Amino acid sequence: MSVQIENNPLKFARKILSDLRASEDMGLLKCVQCGMCTSTCPGAKNSDYNPRGMVEKVLEGEESIISDEEIWNCFYCYTCHSVCPVGNNPCEINQILRGIAIDKGIANDKVGSFAGYGDSFLTIGIGAMPKSFFMELNEDIEGWLDFKSKLEEIREELGLGSITISNESIEEINTLLKKVGFNKRIEELKK
């Protein structure tokens, strides 16, 4: 690989550091490539994902990491952050990289199926599991569907209020979300 004179590899790392989601004291530039993160990462244990390798690519300015399939194997467990001796946060870096991938529209296959979550904000005013996941969940958790359908009754019995939001509030949430372009973004993801 030839490294051109005007090519400063750290540009990419600085872009990540200045992302809204990056914690202010993230030790990205202090990474010593010790691999402690990888050695504790459940993602690394079960796939070819390598948080240290991801950080290395970021520090070398290899933006190709954005389209790397492996970054989608992070569990967001933050173990890497808790062990990193220099206060780096591979988990956060991963989130930022995924964000960039989504913005670029190259991750729709990864997140499109979750777009239903977004829809629920528009339709019922809160984040809720899309119907398409119901059957799968019912297989994993016995009696889940039953629980789901009787939720309001159970809540009443427990003396808890309803989780349904008034139409007026849903209207208001809709207006807000439309103003910030939320619905457009959801539509994009579905493409």
Added chain:
Amino acid sequence: MTADIKSSNSDKDLKVGVFICRCGGNISDMVDIDKLKDSIDLDVVEEFVNLCSINGRKIIRDKVINENLDRVIIAACSPMTHEKTFQDYIKPLNPYLMDMVNLREQCSWVHENIEEATEKAICLINASIGKVKQSQAVDPITCQSPESAIVIGGGISGISAALSLGKQGIKTYLIEKTPSIGGNMVKIGKVFSPVRLAEECGMCLINPVMNELIWNPNVTIMTNTKVLSAERRVGIFNILLERSPRYVDSDKCISCGNCSDVCPIEVLDSWNDNLSTKKAIYRPFSQSFPDAYTIDIENCKKCGNCIKKCSMNAIHLNSENELIPINVGAVIIATGHEIFDPKLRPEYGYEKYEDVITQSELGRIMGVNGPTKGKLKMQSSNRVPKRIVMIQCVGSRDEKPDGHKYCSKVCCMVALKNANIIKNKYPDTDVLICYTDMRTPGMYEKYYKHGQENGIRLMRGRPGEISKKGNSLIVNVENTLKKEFMEIETDMIVLSVAIEPSEGTKEIAKIFDIGLTEDMFIKEIHPKIKPVTTDVKGTYVCGTAQGPNDITDSIVQANAASAKIAELLHDGLEVEPFIGEIDFEKCNLCKDCIDSCRYKAISTKDDEIFIDPLSCSGCGKCLTVCKSNAINIQGNISEKIFATIDGMLKGKKDWEQRILVFLDHVGYTAADNIGVNRIEYPKSIYIIKVHSINRVMPKHIIYALKNGVNGVFIGEYPGDLMYDEVEKRIKNMKQKIKEYGFNPERLQFSTVYIPYFTGLARKFKEFDTKIKNL
């Protein structure tokens, strides 16, 4: 405003002589010497081609004596070059009655117009005449500290320091809080020799040194002893020691060990890192000094068995603590280190798994005088481990809570050493070191290569956790060079834990009021050029009390500290007399000054404020906080500043711009450098050298502005202890200037650095232009 110039009548009668140096043309080529001489209205005005020569001395000395001169002005080069020379040439006159005018570095070398340079020279000499009349004959203060020292801590550093002091004829007390001297070095078993590529017996190396120390007539070794309090007075430390009893009279005890045989109590032996037990009456280790048994009184149940058994009658169970006051002239802190508690990193399972140990414990296990008599065995099964994984940087280079940001410096070498010892004795055991970086500078690199040849394996990666599978331990690590996640099965894991400051170090720092680093080691006043010197005059540090150090570095520091002490005690101390003095009539003991002093010079003594002349820098900070005006500094510094300002403004024409520049030692040297490099700056720049920038008061600046100065430039080196102070004061000064109706922009504060003289010259030019445009 009335300036506080004391222009007593006698000023006029003082006989001043001016001696002008041509400096072989360096000055006279740019300054018209005849015109300069004509401008001076004094009887004695001499010139010579080079005043610093022997002939120059004759001219000066003859005039001083024959003409009965009261004051002398040498108009020549920078005082930085020749002040001491001319102070000597004016004898028998008091050295502080001479002033130097810098006609070379700050006049002829920075101006390119003869007329301008001559005018400036005239003005500088005028200022000097005013100033020198304000000077007083003061004698340098000499202090003589007692020829004795205390060394706190009896490890290899303290032992080396005490021995060196003793050999230089200095009475030395070596204080150790445990029952024996020796410290960690006697515990670690083998030490490595990078040059011979071999491991050697640590005890055999330290033992002759200990023996030499024990026989040195100047050294008193006090074990079971700690420092209770300390007080510092003009080069003397009054120290109160507390010696706790060893319950066995070391003069009588013959170390037969009969007592130990009959003692019913068994306790964990900390000397073996708690891997074995000892009796309540015990000897710390076989070569311990004093050569006697001692009782662990906390665990002793006073059955008296030992007393009955001891044929020497050496045991006394009812001994008490003893307080011992001593006075010494200097202090060495050699209080050593502790190690990082591996329990703080639960992911490494130190508490959970028996076969996870530290390098120190491995050292004891491999030691022939250790719990297994040197046999390598697993704690859990008594068999020789088939594989050992060493984990580096545990608690070092670690920013997580309780971790240390620094590198502990010795762990790479310690791991290699223990790995080599294992490889030599048990070649079939696989030893794998998991490292982040291998740090083996200098000759140590050869030992590293030697280890690789010996079959030590290395893997670059920092393990994140340890678990157990069946009878084996599993290390999770990424081999970062292969980019491969690994689960390594092993029998034993050795943690290379960090070196950290000992509690004793922190306590001693508090007792002596010595500064600590952010990592809580003893701080050196300037780690780069004043190693081993702390921020309290007369106290030094060596070994791991200063930071992570190996044995060799500790000994080097110990010797350096002892050399510094010999320097201090043998030479006596001559200090510049311009230091704080208390007027006890005025002082109301409010103690405001004590905390204000950055040099830790002020304390109370017998209900009086006391300024230690050895520590006081004469910065004048205390003057500004004392509401009762009870502190004074000799040398009429304030008056001299006023007189200099007067002189420098003399003859100033209305259209002419003059700027006063106040610089201390560092700034003045930078200004000299401008001249040495022949860089030109405006003639309007007039430099005044002050002892400390802090001595320039708002009253001086306002006086200057009122008397027609166009701008004031104050420069300070940011490394100066007083820098923040000065920076803060400048803001107030600007405010004051404004109140007096002057534009605050006429005052400029700036950083100066000796090597960055070009920057200073540029700042002079810029300020000159800025003032012109105001």
